[in-house]
Amino acid sequence: MTGGTQWDQVGGHRDDGEEHPRRRLTVLAGPTAVGKGSVAAEIRRHHPEVWISVSATTRSPRPGEVQGRHYWFVTDEEFDELVATDQLLEWAVVHRGARYGTPRKAVEEALAEGRPALLEIDLQGARQVRTTMPEALFVFLAPPSWEELVRRLVGRGTETPEERERRLETAKAELAAESEFDVTVVNTEVHAASEELVALIKNVPSHS
Numbered sequence: 001m002t003g004g005t006q007w008d009q010v011g012g013h014r015d016d017g018e019e020h021p022r023r024r025l026t027v028l029a030g031p032t033a034v035g036k037g038s039v040a041a042e043i044r045r046h047h048p049e050v051w052i053s054v055s056a057t058t059r060s061p062r063p064g065e066v067q068g069r070h071y072w073f074v075t076d077e078e079f080d081e082l083v084a085t086d087q088l089l090e091w092a093v094v095h096r097g098a099r100y101g102t103p104r105k106a107v108e109e110a111l112a113e114g115r116p117a118l119l120e121i122d123l124q125g126a127r128q129v130r131t132t133m134p135e136a137l138f139v140f141l142a143p144p145s146w147e148e149l150v151r152r153l154v155g156r157g158t159e160t161p162e163e164r165e166r167r168l169e170t171a172k173a174e175l176a177a178e179s180e181f182d183v184t185v186v187n188t189e190v191h192a193a194s195e196e197l198v199a200l201i202k203n204v205p206s207h208s
């Protein structure tokens with residue numbers, strides 16, 4: 001990236017975003033299992049006008065996941081190359097040692113076209129974007145309660161007890177990061193949460 005010029009046109013926080021309501025980047029983060037992926041999928045289904053970044057990852061595809069649609073599934077070597085050539089806006093090691101990152105060029109192109117753009121990433125990634133693109137809107141997706149978050153974590157049933165414990169510890173630390181964000185959306189129900197997020201992405205005050 002060559003400095004702030006392009007990002008200066010992206011729009012601002014909610015208080016000055018009226019001027020460029022559609023030229024903005026929104027970053028969605030939140031604790032493990034809160035449902036970030038489901039909310040993003042709901043937006044993909046109902047709001048094709050919102051551009052959603054497709055991350056690169058070194059993890060293997062799950063059944064039904066499509067290359068280039070859900071993720072760009074890459075090898076460790078390919079990911080090394082993306083990092084070395086500065087092609088990622090941010091990247092982080094998430095669960096089980098897999099790396100995830102946001103391809104920079106696609107985001108820049110979407111924003112240059114004036115499309116509202118969304119990144120669904122983990123907290124470490126959100127913090128990186130905060131330092132490089134502080135003008136983005138940072139949205140924290142929160143569970144309705146701690147008990148509900150635990151239920152969603154356990155409900156997945158895909159982790160060992162040790163892994164689950166580790167995830168709960170991570171989730172606690174992640175919940176504590178809420179105050180770093182501009183706004184919180186509570187994910188009580190996926191469709192309602194996704195609509196609330198789209199309103200924020202498009203800079204429509206949700207109280208009007």
Ligand code: 5GP
Nearest residue numbers: 055056091092094100101102120121122125
């Ligand atoms: P999953 O493997 O279940 O699809 O995603 C695991 C985690 O990786 C989620 O918390 C998701 O938000 C995060 N994630 C997905 N893409 C990215 C990315 O590009 N960057 C970062 N930092 N995290 C990501």
